[in-house]
Amino acid sequence: MTRRLWPRGLRARLLAAFALVTVLGAAAAAWSSAGSASTALVTSTEQRLAETVVGQIAPIAPQLTYPPDQGALDRLRAAIGADTLVTYQDLRSAAGAGPELITDALRTAVRVQNRLVTQRIIADGRPWLLVGTPIVITAADGARTPSGIEVYTARDLTDVDRQIDALARQAVITAALALPLAVLLAVLAAGSVLRPVRELRDTARRLADGELDARTSPRGADELAELTVTINEMAESVQTSMAAMQRMQADAKRFAADVSHELRTPLTTLTAVVEVLATTTDGMDADARESAQLAITETHRLVRLVEDLMEVSRFDAGTAQLRMEEVDVVGGVRNCLRARGWLDQVDLVAPDEVLLRADRRRLDVIVANLVGNALRHGEPPVRVRISASREQVRIEVTDSGPGLPEHALSHVFDRFYKADAARTRTPGSGLGLAIALENARLHGGDLSAGNADGGGARFVLRLPRDLEEL
Structure with a gap:
């Protein structure tokens, strides 16, 4: 009360x-x-x-x-x-x-x-x-x-x-007459005391909004002035740290983009060489054949990594664009599975047809990354369910494996993140889920990760049906 x-x-x-x-x-x-x-x-x-x-x-x-x-x-x-x-x-x-x-x-x-x-x-x-x-x-x-x-x-x-x-009444009257004066003095005192507090509040709000050069000029030599100086020093430190971090991030992104671009030409040549090498492995002895197969596998893995890095660099640079067309989602998912030889390994539960305006290639990339992740790290059966409402299309990919660890749920879309540290040599680049999430957001949708009720990992892609307003 x-x-x-x-x-x-x-x-x-x-x-x-x-x-x-x-x-x-x-x-x-x-x-x-x-x-x-x-x-x-x-x-x-x-x-x-x-x-x-x-x-x-x-x-x-x-x-x-x-x-x-x-x-x-x-x-x-x-x-x-x-x-x-x-x-x-x-x-x-x-x-x-x-x-x-x-x-x-x-x-x-x-x-x-x-x-x-x-x-x-x-x-x-x-x-x-x-x-x-x-x-x-x-x-x-x-x-x-x-x-x-x-x-x-x-x-x-x-x-x-x-x-x-009469004296008592006079005392009461005196106290009552003191109230307006007290309020006036309080207003004046509050104005002088709270003005620097409001300025500090405004400065903190500007800092929170990303205006890192926001500062408040200290006045006087009291505790509020000391607090103002401290906040200014904190803001200066944060601004310096953020500037250094942004430079490091920009350098890292530019490095990844430059390296990917520079590697593309020699990798193209190397790919051609390993394809020729793949046709001659039958005549090799066992050790040479094993070495050749390893070289072919790692070259293909390196090519995929470079392609994924270039795709990530386009997202970072903001140059990734959608090529919109009317797509039958069910047919697109089935073609994705057929092209990779996964039709026999995946149960597809879907209506006959679901139409959606989307980028066909990027939708294929999302589904391929989700299904490939389920096949590599989960256990059969892997199931893809497609459903649609008036507002959105929903694609759910589940497996029957052990599911995602609790500590990994908030990191599965991080770049190069691996839930199992011992699984360092997987065919994937560690960028597939991050690229899938970026493509979902590029469509105005979202991609979430979790565990199914009966066990196993579950990824849910949601895409809006009306993209003309995006």
Whole structure:
């Protein structure tokens, strides 16, 4: 519940915290001032009322006779005013509500301490100040002797309470008036604090979008300025690393393209030589025939590798193009299998005809790579299923082998990746699946790898049926 009530944005939290602290500070200061003023008001009122009572007693005390009679007590009570009680032993003179308000605690304190004592009480919902004092006889030599006369009077403090309530209201008003000022100050403070934060956010966003030369100018010498310098240094390091990586990638791609191009001519000659050599192997002895066959196989493998490298270099350079035509996918897949002698090794499950606008050669390359991969690394039966919907054509190639290891699923389309490190001398170039994926994407489709429910690897090619908008 607290998380939902507390604002989430940094600006909103800063404004709320600043305003809250300011208002609470103003309220605490105003309340403290009101409390101090209230205490001072009550204290001064008590002192004033006590001095008034003493001043009222002082002129008449010397005129009293000791021991006093009832008349003397009445005169003393009348001089002090209403709500007063004057006692001497069993004599008593009272008027107003004072006698009922006087507490036993006050009387005991006056008799024990033999001096003026005050006490605040609440009676019938009204505040009262009780003042009690003994009358002392002062002799000519300055000696002071208790006369036995005690004076008690009650003074109403309702006006004082009203003044205290007014002070409390003033404190509340002061705190309320501090809120707009606090919000204004918070807005100004938030603007100055959050401006560099927003600039850092914008810079980070530009860096994330690939604008590696984005920088923020540091301002001042505080922690935000240090953070800005650190982010700028990080961006500079990332930019330098990315530039070096891009140069290395460009050099690697150019090297592969150049080497492939330079190897093409001598490989053409070498291919012609090994084809001639292949026609003469029957007359060779066993060792020479084995060596010749190995040379022929490796030459063909090298030719395929160079062709795949040249194809990859075209993808990297962005020069690979589609030659679109209407293709019967079922007939194209069947021709692909027939041309490579795989019809007897692969089960083709497909409708009679599925028409699709595609590049016939590149579709043949995709299917050949997927089926060839299944035949080399999986186990029979290998099955190709073709299905079509209004939106796409789906070609699924599955085998009955052990399937793809979990760690290989995210790497099967990487160039030169081999799931089994021990399988280093396979007929393939290690680029077939990468080329198949690039060709699928060139068509606007996708190629995914996984494992079938019953075991074995499963590759699914999805091609959109309407390519005219691509």
